[in-house]
Amino acid sequence: MKTAVHKSEIPPSQIFVIRHLHDRHFDPVWHAHSEYQLFVVLEGTGTRFVGDSIKAFKPGELVFTGPHLPHLWRSDEAYFAKKSELRINGIVIYFNEHFLGEHIMEKEEMLALKNLFTRALRGLEFHGRSREQIIAMMKELTAMKGIKSVIHLLRILEYMAATKEYAYISAKAYSDVQTQSETTRMNLVYDYVLKNFRRKILLEEIAGLLHMTPTSFSRYFTMQNSKPFSRFVSEIRIKHACKLLTETDEPVSHICYESGFNTLSNFNRQFKEFMLKRPMDYKKEFMSI
Template sequence: AYFEKSSELAIRGIVIYFNENFMGDHIMDKEEMAVLKKLFVRSMRGIEFYGQKKTQVIRMMHDLLEMRGMQSVIQLLALLETLSATREYHYISSTTFDNRFDQSETDRMNMVYEYVLKSFRQKIELKDLANLLHMTPTSFSRYFTMKNNKPFSKFVTEIRIKHACKLLTESDDSIAQICYECGFNTVSNFNNQFREVMFKKPSQYKKEFMSI
């Protein structure tokens, strides 16, 4: 199995971050959006998709990575609509699953997400987030990992790499400029972190995008 120390297997994933009200409360309250709201409720138990729809959604997610602006919003809505309409899924947890994210928990995590999105270009101290949630740094670190299934440092890195991908495809900035613009301290560290998330160097990512 891939989790064994001697294994050479690897897994890849695409993570799309968005708030469930990313279109605004007025839009999400419209009748046409009811199917998406139901999808978000179902997703609280965890959903695994399979079959042809799974293949279709994977392709849509890969396409989304190459899109920008309004085109990316439209693609995200199309992706969510596809997920909401299919019956090719099953729940990961049972009906007795106790969701840890009540409204107060959601609000707390949104505070963290918003802080990171505003501050990722700078050095982010764990104690600053801990103070935001009135916790000790150790407690916050444990809390974030439990709620997101990943360490806080990995979350910040993913946000920075996502922004780097945007700059690599939309600007003429050098690798070094993009490195510091995204909050990394050294180019070597940026290259290593980028390769760990995207499975290729920044220069290779830019070259492949430009050849499309």
């Protein structure tokens, strides 16, 4: 997806910013910024959007994103309920590429770090022992100040640059700075779909939100997202089904309708198209792991 709010930069007085997040839900706005971001979910569940990738998230997820790569960790609807007692918890670190100096990244000692930054333009998700080690180091960093904190951040980056326990998230990197008006439009679409994907969403109703004709909206959405709106909705539904398959004991027939599909045959067909396996095979494989 191309449109995203660009948030404020790191204050000129600081080399980097680290925040320990405690709130009712994560920021519900699709956005991007010019800084690199290292983010770990410690508590909370929902749907993650990074570049052109859609995936359910849960505690323990560790993601490193580069500049201008749009992203959103959308908490489940239960977190937005007025009387909800659910809470989220996470740690996020922001820094820019030249936080050590304008030309230092061109030095040969920085080659591994430079390669890490290049990979991060597509977003990286860490796993295995590396993920656990990086999370532990991030927790330590929250209690540090001064030069000790900068040295510790470099240790984290050095560890990330050396590990092979990661996977790319987005199929492509993003470099365009986005406009507020385009971001507002796409956030309306995101919010509406995430609240209504369990039922049939008519093209006319979603186009009406943006004051467009259905034909104009279809063309606009495909241009902005490199995928048709119908496929986007199907991805949301399939990712929700994946979550239910791995976190509940509900039968496939129930998960089918709970995820917004009208027939079991259509659900099975689309699930295999997106996940390359049948729903029960996906569940069995997950449980074996």
